[in-house]
Amino acid sequence: MSPFLTPMHPSSMLLAVFLMCASPACGASAAWNPAGAGILAEWTWTGPQVFDLPGAQVRMHRFQAPVTPADAARRLTRAGNDRFSRLQFSGSVLTLSGVHEGRHWLAQLRPVGRGGAGTVGLLSSLEPAARQEAGFDPAQFAPPGARPILRASSRLAEGAGLLASYLCPGSYPRVAAAVRAALQARHWQPAAAVAGGFAHGGQEDPSRVVFTAAGEWAQPGGARLSVHFHPRADAVVLTFWHRSKEPA
Known part of the structure; x- marks a missing residue:
């Protein structure tokens, strides 16, 4: 070395x-x-x-x-x-x-x-003025008492994505259940269900299928949302990764 x-x-x-994150950085020349x-x-x-x-x-x-x-x-x-x-x-x-x-x-x-x-x-x-916003609010899926710890917009070919994390008090089962209920209340479905045709008149009724909150969620219009949980001693770190549609 x-x-x-x-x-x-x-x-x-x-x-x-x-x-x-707190210090100013100069941007006069092109980055290496x-x-x-x-x-x-x-x-x-x-x-x-x-x-x-x-x-x-x-x-x-x-x-x-x-x-x-x-x-x-x-x-x-x-x-x-x-x-x-x-x-x-x-x-x-x-x-x-x-x-x-x-x-x-x-x-x-x-x-x-x-x-x-x-x-x-x-x-x-x-x-x-140069920041690119995703136009998506992940706070609607965070349980009560959640504290935001990270929010970043990602520049994608398909438009801006959003990465956001929250520190949620309580146990993993309680936090996961609250997130799952919030997702389903806003008409998000697991990506496997959408791909399998549940949301388009498939044979199985999605309301009768129990899915975990962690993983990939989707809407028929193409939007995708990845949900991750990282349990701690008395809290859970909840992370969302939203894209307006799945990259080609």
Whole structure:
């Protein structure tokens, strides 16, 4: 690993994330595209995925590399030209981070088979007028007492998507039951039911079929909603991922 990289503890990483969201970032020059770096030419890249936050934009590139995470981190550091200045080890996962020209960079690498895979992320500023909104309110599905902890619009070819998370007090069964009731009350159905024709006069009555709240939900018009639950000791983290329609 490059000698100028200094270790970064997990608590410092969490603090850095909050500082990233609060700090201004300059956007004078074009952002570096890691997928176009010659030293990374044999890597397989997807994306980028772009999310609009209040006052900021996150751009993420996912990759697979035919080298170990440690070697991949060395190559990213060289290709990044001082964009990555800190290194954190968390088990088998390596995290690089740094600030360059006012932009915040973060890369995570993990072992996959004989090589590695991971994500390179960029946080930069975004004027309010440039933010793309999804036109969807996930709060209508969150149970009473839920506290919003994340809201980001995703720029998709089919229009803006929305990623939103809530911290919901109570047990998983209670939170899941409330979310399922709210979805069904607003005419959302599990994607499997819509695909199977339940919503279009199929043989089975969807009202007689019991579905879990977690998973994919859909409307006949094509809108899709992914619902995820992450139970904690006395609460549940509830996450929605809404798209106006399923990508082709």
